[in-house]
Amino acid sequence: MSAIRSASTFFGCETLNRVSFLREDVEFVKSTLTHGSTTFVPFLGGEALSLNGSLYQIQLDDSPSLLQPLLHKLLPLVNTPAGRAHSSGVNLTFLGLKQGEEAREGVFVYRSQYKGTPYYGIDFRVDSETIIKPQDIVALTKMTPLNRQEVFEMNNEEASLYSHAKMYLDWLSKYNFCPGCGSPMYPLDAGTKLKCSNLNSQVNCQVRDARVTNVCFPRTDPVVIVAIASRDFSKICLARSKRKHTDTIMYSTIAGFMEPAETVENACRREIWEETGIRCDDVAMVTSQPWPYPVNLMIGCLGIVDANGINEVITLTHDEELLDAQWFSTEDVSKALDDYNGNGMVHFKDSIRLPGSTAVAFHLIKHVCDKYKRRQGSL
Ligand SMILES: [Zn+2]
Known part of the structure; x- marks a missing residue:
């Protein structure tokens, strides 16, 4: 490993x-x-x-x-x-x-x-x-x-x-009423499940009367976050979000909420295409991170792009979530990570910053850099 x-x-x-x-x-x-x-x-x-x-x-x-x-x-x-x-x-x-x-x-x-x-x-x-x-x-x-x-x-x-x-307590504070019938719910199993309090059998409740389970479990919202690299790892595509547009010029990986009936891999392919226009078939999971703002699970992946003049072309006009996306040299990104002291954000070239080590995006970018270095024989 x-x-x-x-x-x-x-x-x-x-x-x-x-x-x-x-x-x-x-x-x-x-x-x-x-x-x-x-x-x-x-x-x-x-x-x-x-x-x-x-x-x-x-x-x-x-x-x-x-x-x-x-x-x-x-x-x-x-x-x-x-x-x-x-x-x-x-x-x-x-x-x-x-x-x-x-x-x-x-x-x-x-x-x-x-x-x-x-x-x-x-x-x-x-x-x-x-x-x-x-x-x-x-x-x-x-x-x-x-x-x-x-x-x-x-x-x-x-x-x-x-x-x-925080993630358990956030859930307990928000889910006060049964989604099946609106009755108050109360905690069971040391505050890790919620049960509908409706005892009236005349009142239909989809939760209480469910065949499989009659309790509500804590919620976690899965988010895919994916580093996009060329097949030889010499290039990495990083993006600047409109939503996080502040004075800091931050480039990072692509991320988005998973949707129902979607695999992790398909969610990555969809997010990559919707945000950057890039077509990516080869997706694998790298690592994951609980994120308590409020109850997310960041599923960190690597997407590899086979350049053919079409797949790697960046288009920001599908859902227009990004201010910019660019293919950067992994060599340059690696040097920035090598100089990083572990505090705050990574200083990349000019005034560009990359996410720091508390973010899963950092580990995904580092994963691409390590793959690149290994191919170059320097790791
Ligand atoms: Zn109920």
Whole structure:
């Protein structure tokens, strides 16, 4: 496996064992919610909190005066309709058990084999009507929300924990009503599924009465992002978006949302043709990246173009999303990446910038450069 394939993209570092099969075990959920080591990543109204630029996390044993009274109120609500944030004031989601801690003294253990600090995301949406009250979380309301720059300056482990919690909590906060009948939904399985609360069998509900499954699962929106290279990797096509048009002149890869009934490869071919007019048959996946703004999965691919005087011709007039697209010399792009120190964007020629290492586009561009260098015998 190449270095790019084995390395985690930013937001893609999995340090928790999600033990997804244990989420439906109420005894497991309740025992994690009462263990002293259990660590919560608190959010207020959907925003994580900053402690000197880091992701604020609270351990039960370290903040019993804050957490014990909250958990005392929340434990009876597990898997009940009152567990929904409109009633409780809280969205709670189990993230997993920290890996690599099996030998630590006092570590949480379940059924003698599942070990590690339990992690939860918890998003407070309190008011005077909710079970958790504003006065229960005064200490948190004095803190500062985490800003996006702080997120991108974190190490990958911390950023990935943030991303994991944010994507579940974002889903829980938005999907309040059943898409089948409009009844309120409430969280099951430690905040990883939502169930329709409609018990009236006279009222039709496509979700509750579905033959295969009667719950709603978290949503992830897949996006294809593709680097376009010539067959010999000596040229790479990069584009400047109209949407991201700022003072910075940024050239990057092509990206777009996947559509229903589309393969990853077909979505890449469609996006490439719609945006650049280039015809590309040969598409392969390279890497992927969760992207928590709000709940995307970036599926990073490589598209190889066989130049024949037609396939490689750039036309920006189909959906007119791009300000410009150009074939650049991979040699020049490689030199820019070689000089990159890992911070911010990559300085390319003149005032052109390329995406930095927190973006999957960087890894796709690097993938093309590495392929080119390998062919040149310099890697
Ligand atoms: Zn329903």
